[in-house]
Amino acid sequence: MKSILTRLKTTGSIVLPVVFVVVFVLNLSFGTVSLSPLKIFQLLKQDTPEKYMIWNLRFPRVLMATLTGIALSSVGNIFQAIMKNPLVDPYLIGTSAGASFGALLGIYFTVNSIAHISIPTMSFVFAVLASTLTIILARKGTVIPTVHLVLSGVLISTMFSAGSMLLLNIANKSLVTGHVWLFGSFSGVTFTDLILPTISLTILIVLTLILNKELDVMTLGEKEAKSLGVNVELLKWLFYLLGSFVTATFVSRTGIIGFVGLIVPHMARxxxxxxxxxxxxxxxxxxxxxxxxxxxxxxxxxNPVEIPVGIITSLIGAPFMFVLLKLKNGVKNV
Known part of the structure; x- marks a missing residue:
């Protein structure tokens, strides 16, 4: 097993980018109308309904799905390193619960003609609010103890989840779309939806690459990191706030998608x-x-029925996480 993993580590840097590009193009190929990869690129020179469908409808959707996977996985990786906990995911500090409540509140207002409010905007506002409240509750002066953060995250998540359930019960059948949203979907994504998430994700990745050595030291523990000259609290504040913001920008548009931010960091390590x-x-x-x-x-x-993507990630993620935990290799390296 060790020899196999060593070979994978050696060849992964070459193979992964190539496979990534191939998978992206293949995802563009499949759908209600399936086309060969060659045909897809030939459409760029044409002015047909097929070109509009592929490059104006399917392309932004595939791109958003790809970026969402990158965002949730990257935030999960960083949070696991900072908290030295292999079971941490991007939703730990209440982001998903806040986003859910905001989206359901927006849907409720719209369906009942109380006010016409953008659902992604409401979701984003409450996602940021929930994350901010968690961090404020967790901090002790200028310090954010990890245990306090986890407990505060559970508290805020419980509060907003209760609010979501209350909305679902009050609204009864008028929030059917809310149930679908809670399991995630990339349907209807446009290029405009990509702007803020892409900017926030780019900032996160650049900072992660710049501060990669500090993150490596953080995996040893906070005391060890401080003794080696790392400004632990500044690093935690920076990545907690930025990670929450990045998660909010994506979750507010795509809905709640589980397991990706939890299992992918283990696979990567x-x-x-x-x-x-x-x-x-x-x-x-x-x-x-x-x-x-x-x-x-x-x-x-x-096809033609669309399944919420969160159901697919859960069906794949749960057994995969079980295998990873059994192998213990990914967990040992946290």
Whole structure:
């Protein structure tokens, strides 16, 4: 097993980018109308309904799915390193619960003609609000104890989840779309929807690559990191706030999608090793591929019926996480 993993680490840096590009193009090929990769690129020179369908409808959707996978996986990787906990995911600090409540509130207002409010905007506002409240509750002066953060995240998540359930019960059948949103979907994504998420994700990845050595030291523990000159609290504040913001920008548009941010960092560390300058790149490629493939399955497997993508990621993620925990390799390297 060790020799196999060593070979994977050696070849992964070459193979992953190539596979990533191939998977992206194949995801563009499959759908209600399936076309060969060659035909897809030939459409760029044409002015046909097929060109509009592929490049104006399917392309932004596949791109959003890819970026969402990258975002959730990267935030999960960083949070696991900072908290030295292999079971942490991007939704730990209440982001998903806040986003859910905001989206359901927006849907409720719209359906009942109380006010016409943008659902993604409401979702984003409450996602940021929930994350901010968690961090404020957790901090002790200028310090954010990890245990306090986890407990505050559970508290805020419980509060907003209760609010979501209350809305669902009050609204009864008028929030059917809310149930679908809670399991995630990339349907109807446009190029405009990509702007803010892409900017926030780019900032996160650049900072992660710049501060990769500090993140490596953080995996040793906070005391060890402080003794080696790392400004632990500044690093935690920076990545907690930025990670929450990045998660909010994506979740507010796509809905709640589980397991990706939890399992992909383990896969990346197994493939690329514990150093963040290597495994963050592996996280980007694996996370992007996994999410985009799951979305392609969601929109094609029961065509013309579309399955919420969160169901697909859960069906794949749960058994995969079980295998990873049994192997213990990914967990040991956290």
């Amino acid at each position: 197994t493939l690329a090793g514990p150093k963040h300058k290597n495994n963050i790149l592996a996280t980007i490629f694996i996370g992007g591929m996994l999410m985009s493939v799951c979305d392609t399955l969601a929109r094609t497997i029961l």
